[in-house]
Amino acid sequence: MINIQPYSNPRYFVILFIALLPLIIGLYHGRRFKTYEAFVSLLFLFLMFNGKDWIQGVQLIGYIIFQFLITFAYQKYVNSGKNKTSVFCLAVILAILPLAAVKIAPLAHNKTADLIGFFGISYLTFKTVQVIMELRDKTIKKVDPITYARFLLFFPTISSGPIDRYRRFKEDYDKAPERDKYIENLKFGTRYIFQGFLYKFIIGYVFGTLWLPQLARDALFYGQANGGLRLSWALLGYMYCYSMYLFFDFAGYSLFAVGTSYFMGIRTPMNFNKPFISQNIKDFWNRWHMTLSFWFRDFIFMRFTFFAMKHKLVKNRIRLSQLAYLVDFLIMGFWHGLTWYYIVYGIYHALAIIINDIWLRFKRKHRKQIPHNKFTKWFAIFLTFNVVCFSFLIFSGFLSTLWFGWK
Template identity: 80%
Template structure:
């Protein structure tokens, strides 16, 4: 039996294109074959978790059943007209419990991680928490079980996103697009997939497979020669090389997921929008891994801000936003993993945004004295790029190898 990991080689795309042909033909004629779409997803999920990954397939099934119980129990509770905060908090805690357990088990000597740590657990958790929170807000009145299953198990985005929203997804999957709209989706989907090939299999390969090991080795040799971590040309080269690899590899993967989704008539949101031309760090997070950053903005940053204002935890609104940034990015750091470099990465970005906000307020107050032209804009892009690349050096964990090994 073939084990098909998503978007790993050209053969995968030929197989999935052939499998998608009935859906493509149906959508062209204004018909959405929901039964075939379900069969397609289940078959490819089976192939994805076949062989040595079979246990992960069973974990996925158990996880979805667990989340169904939580979501529909909470929906029934809300439909009864009840809205106790502690019940909502319990539902959220239960929804994130599997992911939290996986993150803790990854750094604690235990077999728990292997029992529940399947591919895609993070992105499924983001989806379930979003639905529970919007049920509480009333923006989602009722979750349809079939649509919810399709939403959670949507094959193109299962393993690594982008993170869609239930209401947006439901609007697409409930109907077939008009022919002209679908032809445009096919055109864009084809473009995104070829762009993904360029990003992941060519540019990402050069940076990640050819250059990165070489500069990593050079940095380690120079570091050992100097008795530990020391800034060198190789370390700087590693920082830029890893940053480029991280972007092109992940952006390429995301383009594959979006392009495949478009073939299926689902307009999954884009994940990247030219992040390295950002003029400041806040602009960067509006362009980088957008579905993740917007999820954290909507469901952590904004909710903490409203909670702090409502409970009058902090009177100064500027201080509230600063604390909210720290909470937001600290949680993001912990989500990546319970290691010092992920946590420092989160704190680093929180401090960068706080400093940026202070600068923007100062700039607005003294706008007549501070020049604003093409040179200053280019300087802002250059500074932001380097601030971001240094954060990726922290994120890579490479400094950990220089310090402790």
Template identity: 80%
Template sequence: MINLQPYTNPRYFIILFIALLPLIIGLYNGKRYKNYEAFISFLFLFLMFSGSEWIQGVQIIGYVIFQFLITFLYQKYLKKGKNSTKVFVCAVIASILPLALVKIAPLVPTDVSSLIGFVGISYLTFKTVQVIMELRDKTIKSVDPVTYARFLLFFPTISSGPIDRYRRFQKDYDTAPTRDQYLDYLEKGTFYIFQGFLYKFIIGYVFGTLWLPQLAKTALFIGKANGGLRLSWALVGYMYCYSMYLFFDFAGYSLFAVGTSYFMGINTPVNFNKPFISKNIKDFWNRWHMTLSFWFRDFIFMRFTFFAMKKRLIRNRIRLSQIAYLLNFLIMGFWHGITWYYIVYGIFHAVAIIINDIWLRFKKKHSDHIPHNKFTEAFAIFLTINIVCFGFLIFSGFLDTLWFK
């Protein structure tokens, strides 16, 4: 049995294009073959979780059934005219529970992740939590079971995003684009896929396969020879090289997912927007892994802020935003994994954004005395790049290997 992991080799793209061809012809003629779309999604998910990965296929089926029960029981509860905060919190906790168990699995003797730790559990959980929260807010009036299943199991994005929103996805799924719109989708989709090849298989290969191991080996040799604490050119090189590899590999993967979505007539949002021209750390998070950062902004940062304001927990708005940033990035750090470097990475970015906000307020207050020109902008970009890359060095876990192993 073939095990077909997404976007890993040319064979995948050949099979993908052949499978999508009837759908492309239909969309070109203004018809969306929903049954064929469902078949293709099932086929690619089946091939993704076949062979030695079959247990993950069973896990994802059980997971989707579990989330369906939570979502539609909560929707039924809301349709009775009830809206208890306790019930809402219980629904959110229940939806998050499988992901939480996977994240804490390394800390317990039993390997929980072997029971429910399938590829893509994080992104599916983000989608289900979003739907539950928006049902409560009434921004989603009702969830259709078939559309919800397609939304959760949309195969181009299931393993690593981007994280779409139910209402946006439903709008695309319920209609077929006009011919002119679809031709634009095909043009963009083709561009994104070829750009993804350049990013992931060429530039990402150079940074991640050719250069990164050599820099890591050299940095480890120098570090071990000097007690692990010496800053070396190899460690600095590793920091920059890892940052570039992380971007080009992940951005390339995301471009494949977005490009494939466009071929299927679904306008999946892009994930990256030139993050290394950011002028400050907040600007960076508006450009880097955007669907994730916007999800955290909308469903953690803003929710906590509104809750704290409503309950008058923190009266000072500046202190409130600072605490919200700390909570937001701490949760993001824990989501990546319960290890010191992920948690420190989250705290690092929270502190960076808090300092940035302090600076922006100071700059606004003293705008007449602080120069603003192309040189200061260039310096801001340079400073932001280095702050971001140092954060990625922490995130990489390489310092853990250098200092503690």
């Protein structure tokens, strides 16, 4: 049996192009072959989850059935004219329950994660929770079962995003784009895929395969020779190299997903927008893993803020936003995994944004005394870059490896 992980090797792209060719021809002539498109999605899901990963395919089917039951039961409840907060909270809790079990199971040293976990469960959970929340807000009036299944099982993005929104996806899926617009899609899709090859298979390979292991060995050697977690050129090199690898590998993957989506007439949103030229940490989160960042902003940060304001938990608006940042990034840290470095990573970014907001308020009050020129702009970029790279060093877990390697 052939088992091919998404965008992992040239063979995948050959199979992808052959499978998409009838869709491309149809869309060029203004027709969307939805049945064939569904067949292609199922084919690539089969290639992803067959062989030794067949159990994950079964888990995916069970997960989709479970989420369908929750979503359409809640839709029926909302459409009946009821909208109790307790029922809404129950629906959200049930929707995130499988993901929470997958994250918690390793701590209990049991096999729950093996029973319900599969590649891409996080991103499917983000989609289902988003739909439930927008049903509550009535920004989604009705969820179509076929479109919902296509939205959840859209194979270019199922494993690692980007995270699309149901209404935006449905708008593209319901009709074929006009020829001029589709030709533009093909142009950008081709560009994104070739850019993805450059990022993931060339630049990412240099940083992640050629340089990173050697820098890790050098940093471990220096740490053992000098008694633990001491700053060294090797550790600094590891920090910068890992940051570059993380960006180019993930951005390359995201470009593949977006480019493939464009070939299918679906304009999946971009995930990265030159994050390393950010002038502050908030600007960084508006450029880095944007679909995840905006999802947390809309469905965690804003919801918590409105809840706290409604129940008058914190009267001071500045303190409220600071608390919301802590909640938002702490949840993001826990989502990455229940290990100290992911949680510290989340807290670190929350504190960085809080400090940044304090600085921006101070800057507004003293705008005449504080210079603003090319030097200050590039210094802000340099400072933000280093703050972010240090957070990625925490995120990598290498500090833990370094510590225990010394011990």
